[in-house]
Amino acid sequence: MNISLDRRQFIKLIAATGAIAQTACSRPPPETILPYVHMPERMLPGAPEYYATAFVQHGYAIGVLIESNMGRPIKIEGNPHHPASRGATNTFAQASILQLWDPDRSRSVRRDGIVSTWSEWLSAISSISVEAQKNRGAGLRILTGNITSPTLLAQLQQLKIQFPNLHWHTYEPLHNDNASAGATLAFGKPLDVIYRIERANVIVTLDADFLSHGPAATIYAREFAARRRPDHAAGMNRVYALECSPGLLGTVADHRIPLSPAELERAAWQLAELIEGNTINDAPNWLQQIALDLNRHRGESLIIAGPRLPPSLHALAHSLNERLNNSQHTIQYIAPVVPPQNASLQELVSAMSDGGVDTLFILNNNAVYQAPAALEFSAALKHVRCSIHAGFYVDETARQCQWHVPLAHTYEQWSDARAYDGTATIVQPLIAPLYGGTSPHEILNRLLGNESRSAYDTVRAYWRSLRSENFDAFWQSVLQRGVIADSAFPSQTVVARPVEKSRALNDASLTAIFAADPAVDDGEYSNNGWLQELPRPLSAMTWDNAALMSVATARRYNVNNGDIVELQHNGRRLQTPVWIVPGHADRAITLPLGYGRWAAGNSGNGVGFNAYALRPVDSSWFIDGIQLRKLGTRYSFALTQTQTDSADRKPVLHATLTELRAQPEFVRIDTEKNSGAGSLYPEYSYDNYKWGMTIDLSACIGCNACTIACQAENNIPVVGKNEVARGRHMHWIRVDHYFEGSKEDESAQKNPTVLYQPVPCMHCERAPCEEVCPVGATMHDSEGLNVQVYNRCVGTRFCSNNCPYKVRRFNFLQYADRERESLKAQRNPEVTVRQRGVMEKCTYCLQRITRGRIEAEKRGTPLRDGEIVTACQAVCPTQAIAFGNLNDGDSAVARAQHSSRNYTLLEELNTKPRTTYLAKISNPNASISAQLSKPEPRDA
């Protein structure tokens, strides 16, 4: 930077600086107190209250308890009673609270892009309703996403009866159509599948990352991880993951086999032959071993086909599960939770183009952005006389529609929704709509001619029609519990037909695979800063997506990380930077959806590239024959972790189950040489509590839910891409990933072992940070916590320099937004909002400890184990984190720290951390060599 200052400018600058310094020390502003007019009963000012409701993603519910403090919803916790949660949630549910408070949300009705009024809108919809009554809904169409809400489905049903000519279309970019079609092939009718992961001893997945995607991912992760612990009564499970695109499951599976889609299809059919007992000469050894393993575990194995695979492979998986006697043991079938009989988006587009659509309601759907570009949805929309968009944001679709009506957020309205197994939950509001906003129920009511019927009355009336007896007691109990008892769909006994062998996928030199993005999903969460800044698994990339490819593919096209390439298919082009993921299948690239938006909001606009631009009209998941051309320009990413090679330091200790049995104390071998070092400092004594944490690396699946739960709980600010690129991200707990093996090792690059390690503050007994703070801003407290005192901190950053675990975060700038009212209201009032120039780090959720301690002191009994749950521990879908009192020998954390797998990170530094790890144990098949060689492509 070139600064030139003359004398006058210099003096002006000095004067201004002085003036600013004067205003900096201002007295605290006079504050007011606003008591209630009518105090709610049993209200305790300042104490959090929890309400049971549901987080709805792609139509499916995950039961949550929302923490509300003085009427402000501030934090999401899982609902222990809900079958899709059992107390945990996924990253999206955690971030949904920020979406509620998003200042970019739509605030007013718009007509032709200009702010309009509710009354104008109401008269418009009533004339639409009158019109529809006359012509029985001719020319009237509705476009929605997945709907599981029983009340909304009933309303739509009524709408169809009242307006027989009406058409209802659904579109989900992350659709499950192939699975549905596969079930129809196998059973003659569409069915949903429920896996009993915990009962399965051997699991084979075909491009199915059931830990990341799908409405049951959270609970499947829990069941999966339960069987990854070597001390589980039923023993460890064994997982073979055949995958096209790297997902969480593949990284924690015992055997991961990266295959291009066509190779995977061939392998699946070969597996079927092998299970039948046929011999195939050219089948690779690992496939034969998988078949043997499956046959050894009949009735307790599981074959899972992923949503991207063609219907024939889903049908194959069903018939194999049938043949392996898994049906009704590890797999169950229920009626589809999302009713399948609606018209598609393609049909809507052709009707629109033909001028057959007079009025189109788009309810909570962003088709202009999310529809495949090849479908030309946006152009077809221009042929619609009256288009109406109802949604949270003035998004791409809202801008193309004649009317835009703001919807209330899920946490601001009454509704209901079903979970993956059909269990229904009443969605109840936590707060009155911040910006007005209506609900789909009310829009449909108006369309039906029930002018002013509220969503509340509609939902209640629906459930009253089912449970008329003692309805009020029923209503109260379901609101309190968050689950409607016995509403899960019954399991059906069905027999899968054998399937004809067919090939749906072609071998291609390069296949593009579309994928849900781990951070923004299908683009719905693009404007969510927490999610955008959440490091993507396996790349630690933030605020971006990239075309993901293997080392070999990158070499073939002579591209490197950050090179911009042009992808071309059927005349459509897309420019995107490249990111190399070791372990990606060769001859395939993964294109995460959900980026490149132009009307998402301040955070989401222009982030990443838009993969919908290449998606084919039928929204299929694979396109083969894609052409890749290197453009010669470069792109820079913001990563939170740049070193993925553990450089033989072994931060993550791991062993196989056999090795563990042979040598239960194997972690000592690595750590023995270091332990026993004394200290010159006096010992601390803890007569009361002594907090500690363990993280079970066998259970950790690297999902990042802990990172975002911590962000929500502890008011951690979002810093943006530029600051992340400077290494200034603020997460208090990060999930490190390592690709085992050196960078030069070919086979390790092809299919590396991936190791995850969540790293919060270690709360060292001999904390290096404490020794160097010149102002005593980081201290050891009498319960062993290493506390950071913000009001003492002067920002020397010595502590961060001296921290070997690099868990301290510094506010280089004023990151916390102190201006926007809605963001202020979102924050946890129990946690200080940090200023610029202050160091911060994990506190073990000090506010939760303090709350628990005060309650225990008041009742006069000591804290029980499990009474204090940290935010990361609460959210963890796999229960990998234990927290508690180390002085209590029976506490879960003390028992974990006495486990033979327990070890400390960088033990040689003698910092004596409070946070320890349980070594990762895997259960590989000894008959398969550690490094799997990929099969040569050939036709089976």
Added chain:
Amino acid sequence: MPQVFSLRRVLLIKLGSLVLLIVVAATLVVMHWQMQYPNAVGAPVRQPIPFSHKHHVGDDGIDCRYCHTSVERGSSAGLPSTQICLSCHSQLFSDANIFNPLFSSMQSNRSVVWTRVHDLPDFVYFDHSIHVAKGVACVECHGRIDQMPLTWRVASLDMQWCLDCHRAPQPHLHAANEIFAMPPPAVSNGEQLSGFYHLRSRQRLTDCSTCHR
């Protein structure tokens, strides 16, 4: 050695130093003044309704908890809702003009806007309930509220003041049945009470994490 500075120069330097001193002193004074609470210790605070604790507590003998309902259970003592005020004043003095804010609050369903008397910095997390549970009487922080026609602050509320008690709480402890008394009898058995209330160690009470998070 010859004179380095001429007499004239020496005068200028002396005057210059004096000006510098005055500026520094003035800055310190201004800073100190700027950092004061909006309301000083002992200064009555103007309120929309001239509420008298002297009348309600001293004369009528109403218990603190009648209005400050959550003082034993929550971090905030709780300011009475309009409804609580009106439980008496819908009958008593209901025609007095001073109650206009109260009636308009009830009519418009909007809060009465009281001015805060005790305000702690945002990085301090004070909890009323634990202090009450551990035998710290109201009078210890709020003074003789039963003698205040308008409410004022008696404590500086700075960290030194907090620590004085956290380091040696014994003289400030009272029997459980005397916590809300105004004034409670003088304490003689602080040590005994400290054991009775299971007070934590001095180290625990003065840990940063006790009040800051």
